[in-house]
Amino acid sequence: MNCQIFETVVNDLAREQMMEASAREQALAHSRVCEACTLRLALERRLTLWLRALAVEMKSVSPSARVEEHLLEVFRSQTPSLQTRPASRRRYWLVAAAAVVLMALGIAGMRWELYGPSQTSIKTSNNTEAQIFPIASTGAIHHQNAESTPEQTAAFYRPRRKQSVRKPARPSSSGNETLVAKGTARATNTTEAANSAQSEVTTQFLPLSYASPVSLQDGGHLVRVQLPRSAMARFGLPVNMERHGEKVKADVLVSADGLARAIRFVQ
Known part of the structure; x- marks a missing residue:
């Protein structure tokens, strides 16, 4: 056994605590050889004796009646403060509720900024x-x-629209020319609308x-x-x-x- 291991068991030796027999014999044998460890064991034993004597003396010591009365007065003076504790607890819950409401409003504002357009x-x-x-x-x-312009680099497309098909006018009575003219005007307007729609990117x-x-x-x-x-x-x-x-x-x-x-x- 060396000095470092002896430091770990010197307190048990001085207080006469239970330990392994082999470790106890090795520690005692080392204390006979090493002067520093012998002195350390003697000091620990002396300190143990003093502490035990102090414990015996303190058992007979009891507080005086004056000290007891003073402690009772102190406890009685603290009683009103204990009665006001529910008010402070109510204030705590109010502050907690306000904090929860503020957090909910903040989360709602963030969701409105992120998802607002989809819900309106x-x-x-x-x-x-x-x-x-x-x-x-x-x-x-x-x-x-379609090809992207310098201003818009995203993929563009042109919608395909069905062009109106002109149906040949059937020969009929004297009002045929008026019906054919109206049909031609409507077909022309439809074609112009389709061309304008196809021109959009x-x-x-x-x-x-x-x-x-x-x-x-x-x-x-x-x-x-x-x-x-x-x-x-x-x-x-x-x-x-x-x-x-x-x-x-x-x-x-x-x-x-x-x-x-x-x-x-x-x-």
Whole structure:
């Protein structure tokens, strides 16, 4: 046994605590050889004797009656403070409730900023021009990609529209010329509208929420609106800063339940 191991068992030796017989014999043998460890064991034994004598003397010592009366007075003086504790507890619950309300309002504000557009229907103001295009319940949209412009690098497409087919006028009575003229005028207007629609370059439909994509077969309609160009930046589209104050046309897809689901920008 060395001095370091002796340091760990010297207290047990001085207090005569229970320990292994082999460890006790090795510690005593080391104390006979090492002078420092012998002195340390003697000091620990002396300290143990003093502490035991002090414990015996303290058993006979008891507090005086004056000390007891003073303690009772102190406890009685603290009784009113114990009665006011429910008020402080009520204040604590009020503060906790206010903190919960503030947290709820903060979370609601964050959700409004993130998901607000998906839960509100499109409302047109006096300065906004809106046009509604109905979508058939069994219709489908076919599109083809177009080249992107310097202002919009997203994938553009031109919607395919069926051109009106002229039916030859059947020979009839004297009013044939008037009917043919009216049919020709209507066909001309339809062709011009189709050509103007094909001349528009639009982006793909961009979702307005994280919900599942809306199927056009469920029904709905398109709403043509005018928005500030800064709205394009929210969807990751480039914005020409020189034309930042101008407005841009957009088609909003409104589902059958009246909620805005997707949007596309028109050039």
